[in-house]
Amino acid sequence: MSIKRGPEFSRILGLGVARGETAVPNEDIIEPIDSSDEWIRKMTGIATRVRANSDTSVIDLAERAALEAIAKAGISADEVDTVILSTITYPHMTPGGAPVLADRLGIPAAAFDISAACAGYCYGIGQADALVRAGTARNVLVVGAEKMSDFVDPADRTISYLLGDAAGAVVIGASDTAGIGPTVWGSDGSGAKLIRQTASWLEVRDNPDVPFPTLFQEGPSVFKWASFKMAPIAREAIAAAGLTPDAISVFIPHQANVRIIDQLVKQIGLPDHVAVGKDIVDSGNTSAASIPLATERLLRDGDAKSGDLALQIGFGAGLVYAAQVIEIP
Ligand SMILES: CC(C)(COP(=O)(O)OP(=O)(O)OC[C@H]1O[C@@H](n2cnc3c(N)ncnc32)[C@H](O)[C@@H]1OP(=O)(O)O)[C@@H](O)C(=O)NCCC(=O)NCCS
Incomplete structure (x- = not known):
């Protein structure tokens, strides 16, 4: 049996982001949690959180960020052979969101979700780096995407006021020098x-x-x-x-x-x-x-x-x- 070997190094080739369309200030969310603009700024630093329109899905956000990352990487979508979607807010238990995202991009890439919450992006970078260097993948799209507002209770004062909706994406591929350190x-x-x-x-x-x-x-x-x-x-x-x-x-x-x-x-x-x-x-x-x-x-x-x-x-x-x-x- 023969095995594949990849390049010695990988790096991030391009970055793209998509923020929710509306910046929601503290004043707009404090009433149901009996809080104040002053308390939220002092305790968290947050002045506004970005929230997506009701008809914008987490996959819409992911697609926008992904298209920008692919363009910035200077490759075409069909050069992406692996799609990793890190999310906890894709509203289906199965199938995962990554194949749906890959289909939006028009590519038959290997595609899977990572459920590692706020560590999901760094988990994805670690996976992509390993896949490229092992020769399993050539260009990996890693997307961290969340529509947190679908899963907040506006009256919950433990977390609701912290959360926003957005996606960030990178393409990871081969490099001549070390661009990603050990995870x-x-x-x-x-x-x-x-x-x-x-x-x-x-x-x-x-x-x-x-x-x-x-x-x-x-x-x-x-x-x-x-x-x-x-x-x-x-x-x-x-x-x-x-x-x-x-x-x-x-x-x-x-x-x-x-x-x-x-x-x-x-x-x-x-x-x-x-x-x-x-x-x-x-x-x-x-x-x-x-x-x-x-x-x-x-x-x-x-x-x-x-x-x-x-x-x-x-x-x-x-x-x-x-x-x-x-x-x-
Ligand atoms: C959420 C957080 C800001 C709350 O601050 P805290 O000081 O730990 O809050 P506590 O629950 O101990 O409550 C302290 C006081 O603030 C009040 N309080 C709690 N939440 C409040 C809110 N949303 N608005 C206003 N007052 C609030 C409490 O009633 C309490 O009042 P008291 O002293 O009069 O009894 C803080 O715990 C935090 O930042 N935690 C990390 C959260 C995080 O980053 N999570 C994501 C990780 S991925």
């Missing part, structure tokens, strides 16, 4: 209850009093876990890439909370020159889309440039996490 990833299922769907589909089926499931979190526990347990993972990803924090130019953490981001910068020991992604202020927490969105924002604002080394880390429901150093496309 450091893992999980802690003992924290599965900390961020969860309010009821299982079986509970909904069996009890007519159980309302449509939405998202819920135990905020203080999640805050402690993310702020303190994720810094060693990030440091491990830097070391695995053979680097020290001084070599990092950009930090792009999952956009969960500005206070978590600031705490991570401190705990990891990132130097002052590092540009830090804070797209959360305007876009909210868009789960699997948040890291590519923050990357696009850093590039647009001139705070990062092509070729910069960026540390990215995703973490969330599961609990799951993944980090890697990448070269900005």
